[in-house]
Amino acid sequence: MTAEGELPEDVALLWGLRSGGRRGRKPALTVEDITRAAVRLADAESLAAVSMARVASELGNSTMALYRHVRSKDELLLLMSDAALEEPPTESAPGEWREQLIRWAHDVLTMIRRHPWYRDIPISGPPAGPRNLAWLDRALAALAETALAEEEKLAVVMGLLPLVHGQARLSLDLSAGYAADPESFGEGYARSLARLVDPLRFPALSRVIAAGVFGSGGPPGVDGGGTDRTGPFDELDAEFQFALTCYLEGVAGFIARRAAG
Amino acid sequence: MTAEGELPEDVALLWGLRSGGRRGRKPALTVEDITRAAVRLADAESLAAVSMARVASELGNSTMALYRHVRSKDELLLLMSDAALEEPPTESAPGEWREQLIRWAHDVLTMIRRHPWYRDIPISGPPAGPRNLAWLDRALAALAETALAEEEKLAVVMGLLPLVHGQARLSLDLSAGYAADPESFGEGYARSLARLVDPLRFPALSRVIAAGVFGSGGPPGVDGGGTDRTGPFDELDAEFQFALTCYLEGVAGFIARRAAG
DNA sequence: CGAAACAGCGTAGGACATACACTGAAAGTG
DNA sequence: CACTTTCAGTGTATGTCCTACGCTGTTTCG
Numbered sequence: 001m002t003a004e005g006e007l008p009e010d011v012a013l014l015w016g017l018r019s020g021g022r023r024g025r026k027p028a029l030t031v032e033d034i035t036r037a038a039v040r041l042a043d044a045e046s047l048a049a050v051s052m053a054r055v056a057s058e059l060g061n062s063t064m065a066l067y068r069h070v071r072s073k074d075e076l077l078l079l080m081s082d083a084a085l086e087e088p089p090t091e092s093a094p095g096e097w098r099e100q101l102i103r104w105a106h107d108v109l110t111m112i113r114r115h116p117w118y119r120d121i122p123i124s125g126p127p128a129g130p131r132n133l134a135w136l137d138r139a140l141a142a143l144a145e146t147a148l149a150e151e152e153k154l155a156v157v158m159g160l161l162p163l164v165h166g167q168a169r170l171s172l173d174l175s176a177g178y179a180a181d182p183e184s185f186g187e188g189y190a191r192s193l194a195r196l197v198d199p200l201r202f203p204a205l206s207r208v209i210a211a212g213v214f215g216s217g218g219p220p221g222v223d224g225g226g227t228d229r230t231g232p233f234d235e236l237d238a239e240f241q242f243a244l245t246c247y248l249e250g251v252a253g254f255i256a257r258r259a260a261g
Numbered sequence: 262m263t264a265e266g267e268l269p270e271d272v273a274l275l276w277g278l279r280s281g282g283r284r285g286r287k288p289a290l291t292v293e294d295i296t297r298a299a300v301r302l303a304d305a306e307s308l309a310a311v312s313m314a315r316v317a318s319e320l321g322n323s324t325m326a327l328y329r330h331v332r333s334k335d336e337l338l339l340l341m342s343d344a345a346l347e348e349p350p351t352e353s354a355p356g357e358w359r360e361q362l363i364r365w366a367h368d369v370l371t372m373i374r375r376h377p378w379y380r381d382i383p384i385s386g387p388p389a390g391p392r393n394l395a396w397l398d399r400a401l402a403a404l405a406e407t408a409l410a411e412e413e414k415l416a417v418v419m420g421l422l423p424l425v426h427g428q429a430r431l432s433l434d435l436s437a438g439y440a441a442d443p444e445s446f447g448e449g450y451a452r453s454l455a456r457l458v459d460p461l462r463f464p465a466l467s468r469v470i471a472a473g474v475f476g477s478g479g480p481p482g483v484d485g486g487g488t489d490r491t492g493p494f495d496e497l498d499a500e501f502q503f504a505l506t507c508y509l510e511g512v513a514g515f516i517a518r519r520a521a522g
Numbered sequence: 523c524g525a526a527a528c529a530g531c532g533t534a535g536g537a538c539a540t541a542c543a544c545t546g547a548a549a550g551t552g
Numbered sequence: 553c554a555c556t557t558t559c560a561g562t563g564t565a566t567g568t569c570c571t572a573c574g575c576t577g578t579t580t581c582g
Contacts, residue, residue: 008444011453011457021559022558023549023557023558024547024548024549024560025547025549025559025560025561026548027559027560027561028560028561052538053537053538053539061561063563064540064561064562064563065560067540067561068560069560073540122381122437124434124437124438125438126445126446126450128454130457133454133457133458133463133466136466137462137465137466140465141464144465149472150469150471150472150474151469151474154469154474158500159504161427161431162423162428162504163423163424163508165427165430165431166422166427166430169423169427170422170423173383173385174386176385177384177385177386181269183269184269184386185387189386189387189389192389196268196276196391202395203402204399204401204404204405204414205394205397205398205401207405207411208412208414210411211410211412213412239416239420242416243421243423243424245511246507246508246510246511247424247504247507247508248507249511250507250509250511253507253510254507281528282580284528284580285527285528285579285580286578286580287578288528288529288530289530290529312569313569313571314568314570323530323531323532326531328572329529329530330529334570
């Protein structure tokens, strides 16, 4: 498609622009096939289940066949990280910038929750994959009508990103922990804390414990840790909602100041 | 110390309350030794370098000796995650709640940066380790004088946490990526983007690119990816500062409303 | 002095990523 | 059609990892 000029290897791979000669045996595998199989595996089990051998056998090929299409497992992970992001909705979202960003953050969050392994893939560089950039674009588009400079729009989005990712990671880790050992949450957890936390050493914390905050509302609502996780994350979602609202209120103040001065 | 009653295994381990008989051969290794050695290894190289074999040989023992003190590698990781957190400063911080929380967030951030592997350890449950709770206590203490209910104080802190952790992860991942391949940042990155990003498909994004935002201020300032990373993280720190300010401004509004109503 | 309890060690099994040399198929060239 | 080049997929081997299991030798209690 576009000339492949001098693009970095990784970027070319992400955009499907690996040159590829036209002589020799016809490939039976494509990069897309491999990525899809890996994503399916990760969705069904976990990122740990994604080994080159498993992916290859899932495709009915030998392990080493994959290395013709992918330089290393890290490259495969890179591909997976872009494939996990589904195409963002194209119709422009309704509402002013704040509602749009809230919507965006929730979309990202539920998307990550559909692919819980996403959080375990290390980010090795700035966003470069097509889907990743599509989501970035959508967030920036929400701020298009505001009085912010382009650089400031980016800063707002880049501030939002860790909030969403951090929230996703926290809630998913806790869900996984809860699924693995429900005993360490709720009641039992509260009792352990009460026993261990010395009111002299941890005054503020023990006041919170004494208020019984930890007792009832245990961990996030989890449907069982299965493959498709659309269940209620009410408790933590409320926290996320709160944090998001606070952040955006701060941004609103910033925008108002920009518009005025 | 405190009776070990019915504490969960993990919690007992974290608080150093593993029973341990007094008969038999004297232990040459303690859990603390093992944890310290593992942390030292992770600091010096990476979390991937922390294998049971490496840790054991670092201590001049055989691999399997460690399993007398630790049930699995996951338990060791759990111990490491609490050990990475240094004891928070005990003198109560000056200033009102907002300054204190900013200070707290920066302390946490620099602490994580001193132990970059911290972000790779999966969180398997609610905070239970002594140091972890100490930091939680300090954050809650900052809000002690405010008009918030105990539950709301916790919500404010729990909202702050993903922000800090997400920021830490993002900035460290990017630093690592930059150290591994500086070409994919700055100039080259901007040029790749300009070539790949179709203004029709990504209108908002290409406006940002056209504004030259990506060109100059590339990645975080990194001193080389070595062991001790106290170098300037200026670029991303500014972004973090911005996000933090926005969040806390929202919290301030919330507190004001609580105090009024 | 037994006997029980306990720390550390050696081995072995199963999993992993991947380097390397190989086989055989497709496409171009004469 | 024959021959060569280029490339896809395979098999083997190396070095790493975690950890289950059984053993040896030491310490302390009855």
